[in-house]
Amino acid sequence: DGGITQSPKYLFRKEGQNVTLSCEQNLNHDAMYWYRQDPGQGLRLIYYSQIVNDFQKGDIAEGYSVSREKKESFPLTVTSAQKNPTAFYLCASTGGFARSPLHFGNGTRLTVT
Amino acid sequence: GENVEQHPSTLSVQEGDSAVIKCTYSDSASNYFPWYKQELGKRPQLIIDIRSNVGEKKDQRIAVTLNKTAKHFSLHITETQPEDSAVYFCAASPGNTGKLIFGQGTTLQVKP
Numbered sequence: 001d002g003g004i005t006q007s008p009k010y011l012f013r014k015e016g017q018n019v020t021l022s023c024e025q026n027l028n029h030d031a032m033y034w035y036r037q038d039p040g041q042g043l044r045l046i047y048y049s050q051i052v053n054d055f056q057k058g059d060i061a062e063g064y065s066v067s068r069e070k071k072e073s074f075p076l077t078v079t080s081a082q083k084n085p086t087a088f089y090l091c092a093s094t095g096g097f098a099r100s101p102l103h104f105g106n107g108t109r110l111t112v113t
Numbered sequence: 114g115e116n117v118e119q120h121p122s123t124l125s126v127q128e129g130d131s132a133v134i135k136c137t138y139s140d141s142a143s144n145y146f147p148w149y150k151q152e153l154g155k156r157p158q159l160i161i162d163i164r165s166n167v168g169e170k171k172d173q174r175i176a177v178t179l180n181k182t183a184k185h186f187s188l189h190i191t192e193t194q195p196e197d198s199a200v201y202f203c204a205a206s207p208g209n210t211g212k213l214i215f216g217q218g219t220t221l222q223v224k225p
Binding site: 031033035040041042043044045048050056058059090094096099100101102104105106107 | 114119122144145147155156157158159162164202206210211212213214215216217218
């Protein structure tokens with residue numbers, strides 16, 4: 001939707017397992033972002049990438065990992081080290097590095113039990 | 114790092130009334146301030162944005178004002194309608210990375 005596809009929409013995992021969330025965009029955007037959303041806490045930045053093969057930690061990177069091997073793809077792995085992984089995860093992209101709006105995917109709701 | 118505070122956390126208005134949501138930011142280098150609307154279970158969608166060289170911007174029933182000296186910006190919705198009910202997020206963009214720091218969100222309820 002809007003050129004950014006996140007899959008799956010719902011994901012269920014057992015505690016202790018790593019899980020990878022997919023994010024693909026066909027907007028030819030250079031920069032991509034992962035946000036986590038919890039009730040009452042807004043959106044918090046996990047990781048971002050401004051160019052292929054490069055990425056930076058956001059405010060809450062612990063327990064997560066990313067890769068950016070292709071411009072179109074920015075998968076997020078939630079590792080077993082993430083203490084509270086249950087959340088709504090949003091991927092976004094932008095065509096400009098500064099003063100440009102983010103375009104969001106539809107999100108993946110991850111539930112870990 | 115940048116911090117964005119948003120108030121109020123919930124806002125209830127009668128249809129036709131105005132709604133105002135306020136945000137403050139900490140990093141004086143922030144130069145871009147978008148507002149997003151998120152309906153339940155859906156992705157945030159941009160409704161309006163303002164850049165640091167502008168003090169006010171309007172788009173039909175929606176307006177945003179920016180006070181750089183005081184480091185705060187506000188969203189104004191006039192003639193509210195039930196379909197305006199949603200969660201609204203403000204955000205600020207520090208530097209040139211394109212990343213956005215979001216406020217905590219305001220749940221707006223418009224009563225018919």
